[in-house]
Amino acid sequence: MAVSNRVPVLSRLLRMIGEGAGMTHGLPCLTAFFRHRWRPVSPVAALLLLLPLMQGCGLLFDAVHQIYPVTTNELDRICRRQQVQVGMAVEPFRPFVFPAVWTDEGARVTGLDTELVRAVSDALTIHCGAPVVPALHLVRFRDLFLLLNEGQLDFFVSAVAAGTPSSGRAGFAYSTPYFSQGGIGAIATRPEVIEQIQRRLRTDEGGTARERLLDGLTIAAQDSTSAHLYAEARMNAARVLVCDSLPAAFEHAAAGLSPPVDVIIGAHPVLDFMVKTTRRDWRLLARDDHTPLRFTQADYAVVMAEESYTLRWFINDVIFQLHESGRLEQMRRRWIDDAYAYPRRASAEGLPFDVQKMPAHYAQGTCRAASPH
Amino acid sequence: MIYRPWLPLITLAIVIGITPVQAAPPEQQRAEAEETARLLAKLLQAGRLVIEQNQTLIDDPHKGDKGFTPEVFERQMYEIFRQRTGIDLSAPATTTALAMPPLARTHLPALIDAGKEVVRDAQVVINQRGIGYKNFIPATFGSQTATRFSKRSQVRLKQTAIQPRNPKNEPDEYEASVLHWLSGRPNSDTYVSELTESGRTLRVMMPIYYQRACLVCHGEPKGEWDISGYPKEGAREGDLAGAISVKIPLQTE
Numbered sequence: 001m002a003v004s005n006r007v008p009v010l011s012r013l014l015r016m017i018g019e020g021a022g023m024t025h026g027l028p029c030l031t032a033f034f035r036h037r038w039r040p041v042s043p044v045a046a047l048l049l050l051l052p053l054m055q056g057c058g059l060l061f062d063a064v065h066q067i068y069p070v071t072t073n074e075l076d077r078i079c080r081r082q083q084v085q086v087g088m089a090v091e092p093f094r095p096f097v098f099p100a101v102w103t104d105e106g107a108r109v110t111g112l113d114t115e116l117v118r119a120v121s122d123a124l125t126i127h128c129g130a131p132v133v134p135a136l137h138l139v140r141f142r143d144l145f146l147l148l149n150e151g152q153l154d155f156f157v158s159a160v161a162a163g164t165p166s167s168g169r170a171g172f173a174y175s176t177p178y179f180s181q182g183g184i185g186a187i188a189t190r191p192e193v194i195e196q197i198q199r200r201l202r203t204d205e206g207g208t209a210r211e212r213l214l215d216g217l218t219i220a221a222q223d224s225t226s227a228h229l230y231a232e233a234r235m236n237a238a239r240v241l242v243c244d245s246l247p248a249a250f251e252h253a254a255a256g257l258s259p260p261v262d263v264i265i266g267a268h269p270v271l272d273f274m275v276k277t278t279r280r281d282w283r284l285l286a287r288d289d290h291t292p293l294r295f296t297q298a299d300y301a302v303v304m305a306e307e308s309y310t311l312r313w314f315i316n317d318v319i320f321q322l323h324e325s326g327r328l329e330q331m332r333r334r335w336i337d338d339a340y341a342y343p344r345r346a347s348a349e350g351l352p353f354d355v356q357k358m359p360a361h362y363a364q365g366t367c368r369a370a371s372p373h
Numbered sequence: 374m375i376y377r378p379w380l381p382l383i384t385l386a387i388v389i390g391i392t393p394v395q396a397a398p399p400e401q402q403r404a405e406a407e408e409t410a411r412l413l414a415k416l417l418q419a420g421r422l423v424i425e426q427n428q429t430l431i432d433d434p435h436k437g438d439k440g441f442t443p444e445v446f447e448r449q450m451y452e453i454f455r456q457r458t459g460i461d462l463s464a465p466a467t468t469t470a471l472a473m474p475p476l477a478r479t480h481l482p483a484l485i486d487a488g489k490e491v492v493r494d495a496q497v498v499i500n501q502r503g504i505g506y507k508n509f510i511p512a513t514f515g516s517q518t519a520t521r522f523s524k525r526s527q528v529r530l531k532q533t534a535i536q537p538r539n540p541k542n543e544p545d546e547y548e549a550s551v552l553h554w555l556s557g558r559p560n561s562d563t564y565v566s567e568l569t570e571s572g573r574t575l576r577v578m579m580p581i582y583y584q585r586a587c588l589v590c591h592g593e594p595k596g597e598w599d600i601s602g603y604p605k606e607g608a609r610e611g612d613l614a615g616a617i618s619v620k621i622p623l624q625t626e
Binding site for chain 2: 092099100101102103104105106107245247248251340341342343344345346347355358362363364
């Protein structure tokens with residue numbers, strides 16, 4: 001990329017020097033200088049004289065710098081910069097990613113996913129033999145894929161379901177799962193809606209038409225999440241509202257905006273956590289036997305570029321070791337089952353983030369009708 | 374020779390403004406340091422109070438840009454500081470020069486800058502719409518401001534308490550003894566000032582007392598978690614909450 005658009009500049013310069021006065025555009029002063037004073041000097045000698053000046057022009061030296069890293073792998077690059085670029089959703093996915101809060105140490109973000117990021121950077125520190133710090137970029141969930149695609153991130157986490165079939169997810173690779181029992185769940189607040197869905201559940205004996213349970217209802221889902229993609233792909237008989245965040249869906253429902261939200265679908269563990277902590281007026285949809293109603297089965301994984309093979313092996317290894325040592329289960333219990341208040345954990349163990357990258361006035365956003373199928 | 378009538382005035386101003394503390398006699402040096410410490414503590418308290426007075430706005434989940442900018446914060450802090458000390462920091466330096474010792478004239482602006490910087494950095498947190506409690510409270514504001522100020526100055530500023538929530542605010546031996554002494558005394562505006570380390574350091578402790586608004590997180594029932602996840606202290610209005618501790622090195626021969 002950068003090499004390909006720089007080397008032609010260099011070759012063009014060589015050609016220009018070789019051609020002497022035959023230039024019609026670019027660097028007129030330079031050619032005039034050669035024409036009048038240095039005509040007897042060979043082009044190669046002239047180039048050699050110019051070499052020391054080229055460094056600042058972004059020519060030869062920069063080109064060498066650009067080529068060099070290509071020969072190394074992404075782990076070496078992380079070690080060399082002693083920083084790993086990590087993306088996280090600015091919209092809360094409690095308990096995986098909590099909203100950013102202010103602490104005695106400054107702005108911090110915390111959650112199960114930040115603990116995982118810390119574990120990965122600790123392992124990178126050991127691997128590199130030098131401290132590797134995570135540089136957190138808190139951006140919109142939908143932008144995480146974009147930033148990773150642009151090479152601005154080494155990886156990202158935010159309760160992302162691995163293997164979601166969508167064209168928008170092509171070109172990305174996933175680590176081995178760090179959290180199971182993901183999948184898409186649903187919550188509702190109005191008794192008549194809950195009753196209607198449970199009635200349908202009772203008649204859906206084989207459970208074969210799961211996606212038809214919400215037919216005719218208005219469903220809210222966060223933009224670009226697997227719940228949104230699922231709704232678009234499978235819930236053709238439901239009215240889908242795309243929301244910028246989960247809190248936006250709650251706000252839309254609470255404000256009584258039209259169309260009224262019947263059901264919010266999203267990551268099952270996130271919805272489960274919310275109805276137990278901050279949104280007690282909503283109920284997680286379950287069967288009569290109280291087993292949770294899930295629309296999909298999914299595991300959460302770390303997302304990387306497809307060609308980041310070395311990094312993927314490394315992160316898989318970290319997750320495997322966390323699993324083997326029992327720490328992964330301990331993390332799950334700490335964040336899912338235990339009672340705690342996240343600001344305190346943010347103070348004690350939260351990660352700082354790049355304030356410049358975060359939207360200055362983060363807003364939970366709004367909901368709008370999805371474009372027709 | 375050209376007569377320049379302003380030259381002696383400038384020379385005098387330079388002498389007054391730059392004369393190091395060590396040139397003054399020990400009593401004057403201590404007095405200057407003590408007044409500076411008192412004003413620094415008052416200014417940090419004023420900053421904390423601004424945050425407290427804007428808490429509802431900061432925690433408003435329905436509003437994005439709160440308009441609580443560093444400049445707004447600065448203006449409100451000046452006003453509270455003026456009400457409490459009679460010194461108007463927004464006035465030109467020449468008018469406040471007589472009300473403050475030279476040492477304070479350099480340190481108070483540095484503390485104001487630290488406070489504004491904290492408010493500036495917290496904008497991304499404060500301006501989140503859809504998020505209520507953000508933990509941007511007087512205590513977390515004060516900790517960061519004191520830390521940033523202390524890093525750039527020889528003066529050490531710290532919030533401390535007998536049982537602080539933040540382990541970094543744990544009192545040292547001197548602070549613990551003063552806090553215990555203060556806790557047995559009625560609520561008052563008095564502060565403690567002492568020379569320590571054989572007169573090389575001046576320590577000032579300005580007590581902070583719980584006000585009604587503090588009790589949401591620090592009041593009854595004792596042990597129950599507050600919104601930030603810490604157990605409530607079971608405090609009552611007027612109880613000693615902690616102190617602002619100031620440590621100023623004195624120049625000795």
